[in-house]
Amino acid sequence: MIVKNPHRPHQPNALPLLNIAVVGHTNTGKTSLIRTMLRSTEFGVIEDAAGTTRHVEQATIAADNEPILNLYDTPGLEDSRALFAHIKKLQTKLKPLTPAQILEHFITHVSVNDPLEQEAKVIRQVLRSDILLYIIDVREPFLEKYRLELDILTQSAKPIIPVFNFIAEHNQELAKWRQHLAGYHMHATLEFDTVAFTFEAEKRLYQKIQTLVESHYTPLQKLIDFRAKLWNQLCLSGAKRVTELIVNVACYRETKSTQHNLIAHSLIEDRLHDFVRKAEQHCLNDLLSIFNFSDKDVAIQKIPVSNGHWQLDIFAPGILKAYGLDVGSAAAKGAAAGAGIDLMVGGMSLGAASALGAIAGAGWSTFKRYGDEIKATVKGTQWQCADEATVQILYLRQKHLLKKLMHRGHAAQDALHVDKADSEKLPDNWKKLTSTLRQNPAWQEPSVARNNNPQYQEIEAKLVGALLDEG
Ligand SMILES: Nc1nc2c(ncn2[C@@H]2O[C@H](COP(=O)(O)OP(=O)(O)OP(=O)(O)O)[C@@H](O)[C@H]2O)c(=O)[nH]1
Ligand SMILES: [Mg+2]
Structure with a gap:
């Protein structure tokens, strides 16, 4: 939600936008946090190196086109010892000034090419902001340089929210950081892993800001509500899209020739x-x-997809095993999915024999429903459709991908592994569900009739619910 020209419509007494400075030691994930908050990989440059961000950069977050706040990315603090020593000197020299006035003095008197020029950019933005997010790499011990940084930042008299980053599998370090910060009377901390995103963390971040900057409570609430609505819509759209795929494939039929011709069969x-x-x-x-990740991200983030194709083909040998399906069966021993199944035998509850029986005594309603199948049986026509394993793998792999995308911060740079999804489960009554889909080829494409059909609606709700189930 980046707004290019963040101006509120002119209203007398309109509240100025809330200004939030994202600060911290170099390479702690400041730019990453902003990308994740914006849900955009376009903002700034992220690199595993010190001094990546060289200038202050601004992004605006809006709710329903109404700008709510400005986020300021700042260069990382590098030489906090030198900065601290310099400020200390100024304090002795300018005794009557308050700590914030001393910082103000520092930024107005720093010269271009001063060794502390980079730090001055940060302090300048700190003084112009309403609140600071202090980003911490919890893997690091609470070194002197961090203590000095905190000392300097608290002199600005701005509220500070310490944000713990790199928290995955670092609980002990996190606990230590909490203890140290409590010594600075900083208790309103936040865990926000910029790579492993949760909407809950984003919401809590805004709620913490709300409590510390009361004057912006109402616009921030609007933003929280808006983001929650957006997030739910996003997840729902994702689950509906996967459901559409399952329906599309499960309902698909290929007419099979009656001749037992190998070439025709392989075609x-x-x-x-x-x-x-x-x-x-x-x-x-x-x-x-839907989740605002582009083809470019796929390449950068090494999602196992190249040129729009999954690297592990759905019909590749061994795929069943990779998805934890039918282990021990012949299929899992290196065989592929995707053997089309003969619909009359495998796909329908109404098997060939009962279909024939139905011709003799079928009423109109049976004929209307199964007419094509019955006629096909008489003529000897058969259909082929995607087999059970194929539809299962599609479901499992897309569910896994959906979950990954829902929890992938826009700062993530590592590979997204979706080629193995044996942790995912099929919904209850899966067999019945796919069998019903197979028997309703007319549902393959969306239509008013399909979407209003209660049986279809039930299947759709079941699939969407199972896809969004976090368990
Ligand atoms: N695993 C993991 N990596 C992260 C996380 N946050 C950031 N990174 C990585 O940390 C490195 C630094 O991230 P940046 O966002 O560029 O850090 P920065 O604080 O803006 O750095 P400077 O601009 O140089 O001060 C990048 O390689 C990120 O991918 C996280 O939560 N988990
Ligand atoms: Mg940066």
Whole structure:
């Protein structure tokens, strides 16, 4: 939600935007935090190196097109010892000034090319902001340089929220940091892993700001509500998109020739594979765009997709095993999914035999529903559709991807591993659900009739619910 020209419509007595400075030692994840808050990989430059951000950069966050706050990314503090010594000297020299006035004096008198020029940029932004987010890499011990930084920042008399980053698997270090900060009367800390995103952490961040800057309570509440609504919509859109894929593939049918011709059979198999691959690829692209990750991110972040295709093909040998399916069965021993199944035998509860029986005594309603199948049986036509394993893998892999995207901060730089998803489970009554889909080829594409059909609605709700289930 970056707004290029963040001006509120002119209103007398309008509250100025809340200004938040993101500060901290170099390479602690300041730019990363802002990217994650903006849900955009476009902001700033992130690198695992000191001194990546060289200038103060601004981004505005809005709720429903109404700008609410400005975030300021700042260069990392590098030489806190020299800065502290310099400020100390100024304190002795300018005794009657308050600590904040001394910082003001420092920034107005620093010259270009001064060794502390970088630090001055940070302090200048600190003094112009309403609140500071102090980003901490908890993997580091509470070294003297951090103590000095905190001493300097508290002199600005601005409220400070320490934000713990790199918290994954660092509980002990986190506890130590908490203790040290309590010594500075800083208790309103926040855990916000910029890489492993949770909406809860984002909400808490705004709530902490709300309590520390009361004057902006109402616009911040508006922002919290807006972001929550947006987040729910985003997750729902993702789950609906995956559901659409499952329906699309499970309802798909290829007419099979009656001749037992090997070439014709393999052509059908190819068409089926082609259809499934394309459908999955389409869904993948849509999911990335729903969560604002682009093709470029796929490449940068090494999501196992190249040129829009999954690196581990859905029909690759061994895929069943990778997804924890049917281990021990012949299929898991290196065989592939994607053997199309004969619909009359495998896909329907109404098997060939009962279909034939139905011809003799079928009423109109049975004929209307199963007419095509019955006619096909008489003519000897059969259909082929994606087999159970294929639909299962599609579901498991997309569920895994959806979960990853929902918890992937926009600062994440590492590979997103979605080629193994054996931790995911199929929804209850999965077999019944896919069998119903197979028997309703007309549901393959969205239509008013389909979307209003209570049986379809039930399946859709079940799939969406299972996809969003965090358990
Ligand atoms: N694993 C992990 N890596 C992170 C996290 N936050 C940031 N990083 C990585 O840490 C490095 C530094 O991140 P930046 O956002 O550039 O840090 P910065 O504080 O803006 O750095 P400067 O601008 O140089 O001061 C990058 O390699 C990030 O990918 C996190 O929560 N977890
Ligand atoms: Mg930076």
